[in-house]
Amino acid sequence: MYVIFFGxxxxxxxxxxxxxxxxxxxxxISTGDMLRAHVRDGTDLGHKAKAFMNKGLLVPxxxxxxxxxARLAEIGDRGFVLxxxxxxxxxxxxLDAALARGGGAIDLAINITAPDSVLVERMMGRAxxxxxxxxxxxxxxxxxxxxxxSAELLDHYRRAGKxxxxxxxxxxxxxxxxxxxxxxxxGVSPQSPR
Ligand code: AP5
Ligand code: MG
Numbered sequence: 001m002y003v004i005f006f007g008x009x010x011x012x013x014x015x016x017x018x019x020x021x022x023x024x025x026x027x028x029i030s031t032g033d034m035l036r037a038h039v040r041d042g043t044d045l046g047h048k049a050k051a052f053m054n055k056g057l058l059v060p061x062x063x064x065x066x067x068x069x070a071r072l073a074e075i076g077d078r079g080f081v082l083x084x085x086x087x088x089x090x091x092x093x094x095l096d097a098a099l100a101r102g103g104g105a106i107d108l109a110i111n112i113t114a115p116d117s118v119l120v121e122r123m124m125g126r127a128x129x130x131x132x133x134x135x136x137x138x139x140x141x142x143x144x145x146x147x148x149x150s151a152e153l154l155d156h157y158r159r160a161g162k163x164x165x166x167x168x169x170x171x172x173x174x175x176x177x178x179x180x181x182x183x184x185x186x187g188v189s190p191q192s193p194r
Pocket of ligand 1: 007009010013014015033052053057059060083087123126147169
């Protein structure tokens with residue numbers, strides 16, 4: 001199954017995607033984690049992406065799409081959960097086209113929601129241990145302002161009947177159960193190996 005997690009910065013996409021990937025055996029693809037690895041390794045892409053990321057801005061589509069497609073090609077027949085991609089309509093269209101070439105399509109997009117006050121609290125809480133260069137008050141402010149999923153991006157999936165909202169405010173296990181229920185409704189057996 002091919003699933004997207006949408007949601008504003010700090011809502012819990014990465015936390016939930018890791019849990020769902022472990023339970024289902026699907027690949028977890030986080031473009032934020034991939035970009036941070038490029039910055040850490042000092043690659044050409046990392047140098048180009050760093051300034052955008054540290055300011056809390058989106059990295060340009062062409063850079064992110066090329067990086068994502070290379071990763072997608074590696075995962076073979078497994079399902080996946082996407083965390084932080086697509087972020088723009090151009091990325092969504094590139095994803096649709098790539099999946100269509102293999103006869104596939106996105107099955108479900110889950111939009112995790114929470115008010116700004118919760119997002120700020122979670123990102124500030126993570127700042128101390130994460131060492132993320134964008135977990136500063138100024139970058140957090142910009143990310144919340146410019147990086148919420150746009151209406152046109154959500155509508156792209158809503159119009160196809162593939163978008164479900166999940167309340168991101170409760171504790172981690174409750175949010176996981178709401179997501180697994182949404183996946184179950186969409187045809188996945190929400191079984192935990194544990
Ligand atoms: P990315 O890494 O995707 O950052 P983000 O969208 O800002 O999201 P975060 O990773 O900050 O939050 P999250 O939703 O994953 O929450 P988390 O689970 O960590 O992107 C970073 C940058 O890369 C972007 O700014 C952009 O520059 C660039 N980029 C990436 N993808 C791109 C793309 N496609 N196009 C262009 N640019 C791109 O949780 C947050 C904290 O809250 C944690 O401490 C967690 O433990 C805690 N928490 C989680 N859930 C709960 C809960 N239910 N209750 C209490 N605490 C919780
Ligand atoms: Mg994340």
